[in-house]
Amino acid sequence: MLGVVRLAPNCTAYRVRQVFLASRSAEWSGSAGAVYPAINRLEAEGLIGESAAQDGRGTRTYRLTPAGAAAHDAWLCDADRAIGAGLDPFRTRAGFWSVLPPKRLRVLLKQLAREAERRREELQRELPSLDEGDAAMTTLHIALQDLRLTWIAARQRKIG
Numbered sequence: 191m192l193g194v195v196r197l198a199p200n201c202t203a204y205r206v207r208q209v210f211l212a213s214r215s216a217e218w219s220g221s222a223g224a225v226y227p228a229i230n231r232l233e234a235e236g237l238i239g240e241s242a243a244q245d246g247r248g249t250r251t252y253r254l255t256p257a258g259a260a261a262h263d264a265w266l267c268d269a270d271r272a273i274g275a276g277l278d279p280f281r282t283r284a285g286f287w288s289v290l291p292p293k294r295l296r297v298l299l300k301q302l303a304r305e306a307e308r309r310r311e312e313l314q315r316e317l318p319s320l321d322e323g324d325a326a327m328t329t330l331h332i333a334l335q336d337l338r339l340t341w342i343a344a345r346q347r348k349i350g
Contacts, residue, residue, distance in 0.1 A: 192262040200251040310335040
């Protein structure tokens with residue numbers, strides 16, 4: 191959230207929610223029950239500041255405080271966590287696929303390959319319309335699908 195507020199100073203909680211709802215990440219939620227309490231917590235911790243928009247509706251906008259910028263910088267520069275495993279549903283399941291009977295595993299691997307290809311193509315189509323930050327994340331997502339496809343192909347060769 192700090193990053194969204196940093197990139198769009200004077201954004202609303204609604205804008206933060208829209209960014210999260212549009213995200214492909216399973217690590218955060220764009221639900222109102224997640225975003226609005228988190229905004230309140232960040233404000234209470236002094237990481238974001240609030241001001242009233244001049245729209246006559248009482249809309250509240252947010253900006254990073256110096257403490258918020260420092261916290262965001264610390265998160266951005268945490269190389270250990272950035273390189274860490276993190277949440278990855280593919281990787282989490284991959285270690286257990288060997289318990290499947292070979293016939294079922296072959297079917298699953300074909301399904302996984304089709305889905306990875308479909309997602310990769312979808313991401314490639316979106317890439318030209320994205321801003322620099324979203325393009326960087328999408329390029330990494332495409333590379334991840336490429337690595338998954340390589341792993342799937344090797345696994346398919348191994349089981350015949």
